[in-house]
Amino acid sequence: MTQFRGTWWHSVASAVAAAGLLASGAAFAQKTELLVYTALETDQLKAYQEGFNKTNPDIAIKWVRDSTGVVTAKLLAEKANPQADVVMGVAASSLVLLDLEGMLQPYAPANLGAISAQYKDAKNPPAWFGMDVWGAAICFNTVEAQKQGLPKPGSWKDLQKPVYKGKITMPHPASSGTGFFDVTAWLQMWGEADGWKYMDGLHENIAQYTHSGSKPCRQAGAGEFPIGISFEYRANTTKASGAPVDVVFPVEGLGWDLEALAIMKGTKKLEAAKKLADWASSRDAMELYAKNFAIVAVPGIAKPLPNVPADYEKRLVKNDFGWSAKNRDRILTEWNKRYNAKAEPK
């Protein structure tokens, strides 16, 4: 005890010092720190950040990641005092909404000219531009299908069949960008009345509305719920992981949205933000997007992905982001009123 008592004071002192260091974290060098809100999948963030830092090593990106719905709600809630410098990889329909609220800083990034007209804001300079297209896909578990005697669906309408009761999950449109474009695609494709009628029928078969667009496909992959309405990137990775899923692209047409980028108005780091926008529009960046998505904003870069049909772009429905943005609140309110009881938390 004697040796001990003399030293415990010192050990505590050094431990506290260590704790202080830990708590403060490693101090960043004199880097510009860019706060970027994103809904990109976690497994994509790292590659994009590394790609950007290759050309801009002096700018550090601080990601705030959440689902499309959460990021959108967060940005709207912070309208009076915006925190983010840049929004990257968030649905174009959400960015149109922010633009309508006057929250975006228009900017023409370096490679703007190369980006297809339909994948960027029509204004010049544009308030936002697209990075890539992500669109609907259905994950269908073949093993469970055999066990449970489920036919492979080919169309959206097939999913209404009673045989699928309790077998389908889809993302919640309020929180998931995927869920939202599913809903807006149905409404635009078939008109409002028929669209809602379709969803009423589909709702009967839905087991769960999930928080994220990825989860339905993951659940399908694990056989938990054999059919998951998801998007093609997640469908691809799930199949690649060895799960017994077939990726189905319903014949009526596929809902889609753009992962897009915009600079927030009032950012104190406009120069750095522009650099990120420049990079995000660049060919280098597009090549990175192309690893995950079948369609990127600059034509001619995308390579065919396994499990995605060559005419994928043609299967996309006509999507009016302006309409989706303006009606976002109304659509979600109506949706909640009709189906909220089965929604997964959040």
Next chain:
Amino acid sequence: MAENARSSEGPYLRLTGIAKSFGRFQALHGIDLAIERGELVTFLGPSGCGKTTLLRIVAGLEAQDWGTIVQDGRDISRLPAIRRDYGIVFQSYALFPNLTIHANVAYGLVNRRKGRSEIERRVAELLKLVGLPDSGAKYPGQLSGGQQQRIALARALASAPGLLLLDEPLSALDALERLRLRGEIRALQQRLGVTTILVTHDQEEALSMADRIVVMNAGRIEQVGSPRAVYETPATPFAADFIGKINVLPGVAAGRDRVRVGGRALLLARNDLIEGSAVKLYLRPEDVVVHRDPATGQGAANTLAAQVAKVEFLGAFCVLGLAPEGTDFPALSANVPRHAVDAGGLEPGAHIAITLPPAALRILG
């Protein structure tokens, strides 16, 4: 002990008008007390009488609400405990369990930046003083209760304080250890000449150890005096009752020097009574004179016939429960040596005579 000759005149410790209340409970009502240098004074009283509170006020561990304390000519009324000059020993020993005996005794010395060899010498001296010279390397948990209390005493004396405060130091010990330590503490105190206050509720302890006893009750001092004086001439009924056993005989003064108790007039060794006033006579049981022959002193003053109601054996002596015969004289008890009972004639039911000596009959308060 050290040269505490700041002021050689007057008492070493003087308390004036010390009052203290806890919320609405008044624990001490204006205590005045002077303690001489080198004296061992005990605060004696039942629990809740305020004796420990008074001790803690002297130590500065409690603050009095009113009153002043002067120690060795210095007004310490407002000094915090750490600035006062005393050593203290508690009932619980309060030895630091994780420190060796040596470290415990040296605890206060180390802080005074004394030299290492000086500390070693002092600790050895103190351990020898309390009779445990070889215990330095042990831990408190390895010693008996009495040994621990000796170490606590050594620790309290280590820095040669001018005042030693003992708060019920023997109460946690078994009877044998208590007796032995009682003598040791007293001897040590006398050898060192350190002014000491001992708080106790044990009258025997107070009587055997103290130079003077301060009898306390309900926040007040009932009596201050030497053990003999307090025992033999208690100042108040409380003092009489708390210290030793005593017979109480209610009566009415029947003249300047006599009191009528249950139809019998008892002669007193005083002649200042006002006839007709109600008084209470106090008589120690050992002062009752017992005659085996019921005919002894028939008709003599203060002698009456009685029957032995019971005999209580208390070791060295026996207590007789007596019922005086005839008139409604109150029952009383008498102490007699054990061999007197052994000799026969004092069995329950025996008829005897007793004498209540006038000099032993007192009126108090």
Next chain:
Amino acid sequence: MATAATASAPGPVAAGRVVRQALHWQERLALALLVACCAALAFFLLGPLFMILVKSVQDKDGAFVGLLQFRDYLGTPALRQSIFNTLGVALVVTGITIPLAFTFAYALTRSAMPGKAVFRVVGLTPILAPSLLAAISFIQWFGNQGLLKPLLGGTPVYGALGIVISSIYATFPHALMIILTALLLADGRLYEAAESLGTRTLRRFFTITLPGAKYGLVSAAMVVFSYTVSDFGIPKVIGGNFNVLAVDIYKQVIGQQNFNKGAVVSLILLLPVLVAFVVDWRMQGRQHAQFSARAVPYVARRKPWFDGAMFVYCTLVALLLLAVLGMAVYTSFIKLWPYDKSFSLRHYTFGLVDGGVIVSFFNSLRMAFVTALLGTMFIFGCAYLLEKTRGMPGTRALIRLLASIPMGVPGMVLGLGYILFFNHPDNPFNVLYHTLTILVLATVVHYYTSSHLTAVTALKSLDGEFESVSASLKVPFYKTFHRVTVPVCLPAILDIGRYLFVNAMVTISAVVFLYSPDTQLAAVAILNLDEAGEIGPAAAMATLIVVASASVCVLYALVTRVLLTRTQGWRRPAPGN
């Protein structure tokens, strides 16, 4: 001290002014520290709670709207349903967990069955895991691909059923600890007396055991109830379409970014927990008279039939508990549930390390370490000042009150309060927002009460006169604090550290609103992984947390053992003491 003096006693005799003792600078220092502790507690506990009250009566733009938002909330049937769902589930969980835990504790204390030490450890294992682990594991057992799905007879595990069984698992160890303590405290002499009077076993159970454990049972029931009401991880993962209050707060705050609505739901959630807390508190107040200081521990005697039955019961429960933990670990190590059950580390390597999610595990370790270290220092230091210095009785009473409040505040409510309070532009401490420090602060405050009670109990068991002796020896209080108080209380101090560490590793409700991109924690990562459907990596992360917590517990056990052996000399009780 009950003597003649009463309220009508005469006033002080001596003339003059009231004496005020001068304060030594050391006493001033102690009082200053005490006030600082009190201020810190008030600031970091009451500040956030106050902000919730404020926000609940404001609209989004900060205008006062009174109870409008409450009316709004209660007017929405789906949200109103949450209240009944929450209370219903909590009552069912309490009703099942308490008898389960009581029987288990009864077997551990009153039977002579073999393997008690093992059962005890296994019974407490759920404490090492975040509540999410239970939910994930039960999905694996009872979900559509679950091995035991047929047992549910068609009822889906998603929903009330899943919440109930997961919550039973998560609350079991908490109830077990409390009831064990209560049963261990029971006086063996009562049983001896009963046996000598020939009292029958059953009667003994109802006349001695149950009444003796009554306060422990109530306390355990309140803790289980509060835990279930407040927990958010379980219903989030396995609740399916079954809405509960804790998840509603999350939906409002994260999904809708509607902090004001979140504050309203918080207050509604706070209510039942507060009621449970007050009930428990009042019961504990009455308990003290029950145990005499001389109680003799009960020693169980062999009764083959009873011991056998208890052994079977405990084995069953232990296997169930291990099955839950085991399924999560298993899930983390197989390639592809349920189609390719070959061993694979890919959920760790690919799912956690390559995905960058592993960072959150190190964040959690860091956060837990800092919480354990600084939290223990503050809590023990504050308890020391409270118990062992004197002066300022009002401040002391306030600290006692503040220290007991966190037990009655659900983590989600505290967490929401923290964002509201520290994100406020006028708060000078808003630099803490989005730092690891704020996570540490919230966690320390969240788990303050139990730690504080441990510290106070340890300090109270020290001789009350150490400080008086030090003062008489002219030794500063802080010197005695470090030479005597801390070494003697070391086992309790380590215990507090372990408790804070383990809870910091698993906590989710208090921190789910507070983490930033740089300070994401492991338990939150599990939640996000589950949301993305990544069950394998989620299970892997849960397994890592269990391993970390278990390591710290083993370390604690080893250090304590070494300490006790090294200090055996002075810890051996004195004869006759």
